[in-house]
Amino acid sequence: MKILGIDHIAIAVSDLDKAIENFKRILGVDPIKIEEVPEEKVRIAIFKIGDVQIELLQGTSEDSTVRKFIEKRGEGLHHIALRVENIGKALEELKAKGFQLIYEEPRIVAGERKISFVHPKSIHGVLLELVERIEH
Amino acid sequence: MKILGIDHIAIAVSDLDKAIENFKRILGVDPIKIEEVPEEKVRIAIFKIGDVQIELLQGTSEDSTVRKFIEKRGEGLHHIALRVENIGKALEELKAKGFQLIYEEPRIVAGERKISFVHPKSIHGVLLELVERIEH
Numbered sequence: 001m002k003i004l005g006i007d008h009i010a011i012a013v014s015d016l017d018k019a020i021e022n023f024k025r026i027l028g029v030d031p032i033k034i035e036e037v038p039e040e041k042v043r044i045a046i047f048k049i050g051d052v053q054i055e056l057l058q059g060t061s062e063d064s065t066v067r068k069f070i071e072k073r074g075e076g077l078h079h080i081a082l083r084v085e086n087i088g089k090a091l092e093e094l095k096a097k098g099f100q101l102i103y104e105e106p107r108i109v110a111g112e113r114k115i116s117f118v119h120p121k122s123i124h125g126v127l128l129e130l131v132e133r134i135e136h
Numbered sequence: 137m138k139i140l141g142i143d144h145i146a147i148a149v150s151d152l153d154k155a156i157e158n159f160k161r162i163l164g165v166d167p168i169k170i171e172e173v174p175e176e177k178v179r180i181a182i183f184k185i186g187d188v189q190i191e192l193l194q195g196t197s198e199d200s201t202v203r204k205f206i207e208k209r210g211e212g213l214h215h216i217a218l219r220v221e222n223i224g225k226a227l228e229e230l231k232a233k234g235f236q237l238i239y240e241e242p243r244i245v246a247g248e249r250k251i252s253f254v255h256p257k258s259i260h261g262v263l264l265e266l267v268e269r270i271e272h
Contacts, residue, residue, distance in 0.1 A: 005186035005188070006142065006185050009142070009145060009216055011261075012261075013260050022259060023260075025233055026254070026264070028137065049139060049142050050187065051186065052142045074261050075260040076213075076260065076262055077215075077216065077261075080145055094162065097161055099161075099162070118162070120212065124147060124211040125210050125212030126147055
């Protein structure tokens, strides 16, 4: 599969507004976007550092995986994402190699990216997202 | 402070050789370097994805922080690092802003980089390394 780069690093936070203020003070820039992604039950603030995005995630419902993550482990690094050229091919290849995928078919998120995840059990505890950005 | 980019993403693993094999199968490339860093009590394998390094860390002694991390939380994402232009200035600035630093003076590692960390308590559970690469 063709990897185009690290797409983003995601951090689970309990209070998005407070986290935005703290990360602004370290990164010295404003988030480029704040969005709600109902499909994933999160609100996201996105900072851009070079080509890589830092995404702060806050769960928006009791059963969101981000809230469950924080209940179990506290705030902190949640997942990383690789940007791939073709997510369909990437998922096929990873499945054939025996990696466990969270969605076997890519999900379309916010109309602009197709995503899936390699299960942390398959890859040393890392929740690894794959992203294909849809060109408009 | 001037941030030059994301320097690396570090992943704590229990068996470095096994982890190298698994990450090779996903990333499709060999590590660019495998090194032992006695100052940090780790063995590291470094993969390069664009300008960002993915570092796999294995603790080399009972009291290494990486081993303690794994005992407590299992394998997984351990820290991320920002590459800064001048780490001295960066640490001064962060300290003045009230962030808790792990080393107030930068440590020199492997003769090629100066590092310190913002304590996870200060920044939403994220162990945030700062790195200045020393030009030779």
